[in-house]
Amino acid sequence: MSPELSRRSLLLGGGALVAGATLAAAGAAAAIDQATPEPTGRRLSAAGRTQAGVARPATPQRNALHAVFAVPDTSRLQRDLAALGSAILALLDGPSQTPNPTLPDGPGDLTVHVGLGPRPLRAIDPSLPGATPMPSFARDDAIAADRRDGDLLVALASSDAGALRPALDHLLQAVPTLVPLWAEHGFRAAGEGTVARNPLGYLDGIIVPEGQDELDENVWITSGPLAGATVCVLRRLRLDRRAFTALDVPARDGVIGRHADGRPLSGGGPRTQVDLQAKTPEGEYLVPARAHARAAHPSFTGSALMLRRGYAFDRGPDPTSGVDDAGLLFVCFARDLDAFVRTQLRLDEVDDLMTYATATASGSFLVLPGFSRTRPLGSPLFT
């Protein structure tokens, strides 16, 4: 099947899902007087070939909590990961009739995935994907040391923002030795699939791998003991909205390479890929030479296409600088760390959007293969 066909059928499938969701919402409104409200979102299995929350659900839940920890004692890692995995299964995949004091309304579409940072990976095997930390990118020197390259990521996502912190706190009881480094509560604008408006007012996540074939090609490690794993990069980017919105609209569009409704400056509809070669008769690129859509295009680096599922954050003014501590927690998944590293190095050289972004936390994590009651979380690392 050609990528075109698979993409088209997937888009059609997505449309059907949206229609279904709308109907379900109408049903929920009609049932509002019921004593127990229905949990939001469809329940997802935590067990599987891959961990939940990376590619399923296809439309990311609106809320997420990304929590990053130090692992003081890596010799306990196999036990700790197994305990964490068991706790996740018990919390999310338990019988729905069982009373659940952590999530009284049930888990809904809550997902949890777990990844390991470079230091513990090196301790297990320096040749593991993600065992080498990312290089320092432009202006990364300003990131505090305890907000770089953490050891362990627990990423939770749910339609119900109120479910995230109780679930995390509950899961951490299984791994009491973890030391919290930083965490970010994020929210997504309304959207379909991975496409949602970012804090600068532009649509993000338009060109991502879709469907099993594209995910297998670009996102999942597909062979060996780590089959079903993927490499996640988190970049907490404070965005200077004031400076960006001080530009007039055509200048903003030029920084991004698309209009606010998603249409590329090279023409077409909101889901059209940018045409990198399109020029005016005078020889100027229609998508400007330093536009983000051009700079981040994977063809220039020969990289895998990253699955991007970022979340906005907003913590109000920074107490010391007074600058709004708001922006985007960039979240991507790819089959190797190089896909992000090569792209970010390129962005540092040729992307005008970087002018408006300041990284305030950063990390890379090997999101472990999927797990189940018979295949403990992390077990493929230790075989």
Add this chain to the structure above:
Amino acid sequence: MRPRPRLIPTTLAVVLGAVAALSAGACSSSQGSQELVRVPADAATITDAVERVAPGGTVLVAAGTYPEQVLLSTTDVTIRGEDRNATVITGEGKRPYGIVATADGARIENLTVRETTFYGVLVTGLHDENGPSAHNGDGYTRLDPDKFPPVRRFSIDHVTAANNGLYGIYAFDAHDGVIQDSYASGSADSGFYVGQCRQCGILVTGNVAERNAVGFENANASDSVMIAGNRFSGNRVGMTLISNYQEAFTPQRANTVVGNLLADNAEPDSPAQASGSFGLGLGISGGIENALTRNRISGNPVAGVQLANTEDLAAASNAFTGNAFEGNGVDLANTSATRAPAAGNCADGTPTTSPADLLAPCPGTAAQPAAPLEGTSVPRGTSFLRVASPVAQPDMGAWTGQAAPLPARVTMPDPAGFPVPPADFLAAMSGTA
């Protein structure tokens, strides 16, 4: 590949229509049987003539204007104009191609191709039953060399390509050919382009490129490529040797660049170079092991030569010997990023450099310091359709009969036969009508 379309929005619908017409023509193509087909005496159009001509035959085109695009898919065919300056194929600013050759042994000679939106003359192995498929790339796929083996044996000789929206004369996924004594101006990308081949066996010689965004461009064409005795002067950028991950066969390596004139590349009457380059004689991005010998590189106001990285690919081990540098902003500059520092690029003589301690004597291996280049004010681009037309170009003369099929390999000239060219090298072919 640069094969991807640069769709100019106002002409998009027309372009798509033209592609459909090309496809229909290709589907119905059948091999002809005539050794010689004269246009318009035997066939009203060049396209009709190409349908009728036998393998190894000739299509001889009389003076006239031919508003068509020609797909040549029969082996060892010559398309020859009877009057280089008056046998004109025009895209009228709305059709993508002039002549596309997808068969081995193609000869295109002694004619003019103008005002196409993509390519004047294209020789390529990347095609399907509907014609060249380069324009179908969606930006996430690139040439699969196993699926599309290169077309072999070609000759483009005494062809004038003017006012084309992308490239004037273009060979990619093509081997064992010659581009010679031809002329290109008013191209919105480059006048001449050779790309995507290893052990290419391609000779580019005796050509003039002026008033283009870039005179001559090589992306990922390596090993046996000789660029000898050309005039790439009066463009925005004279020539480039680049590695490009968007195309197959990175990195670019080991071309012989000898006896060329790369002068005064700061021409306002040209389309813009899309990344904003201007005032540059030769740019090497991520290219390695090229031998640049006895070229005259002069009067380029930003830099005679600029070395840069392509992503993680360094410009490395390029050797400059016996070149005449004069009157450039700086003769040799290195602007490589720290992630892929230039290394082992060496030069003899005493060229000026940026930074000052850039060069080591040949041969070199050391990593080299870099510094940003000072910018210059860049004039706005001129529409490719409005760039001034060339002066009349030399004609091959009367046709003297069917030529033998092209040989399997190009006989490369001895580089020693190319001295530093004089400042007025090939000046008779330069200028505007």
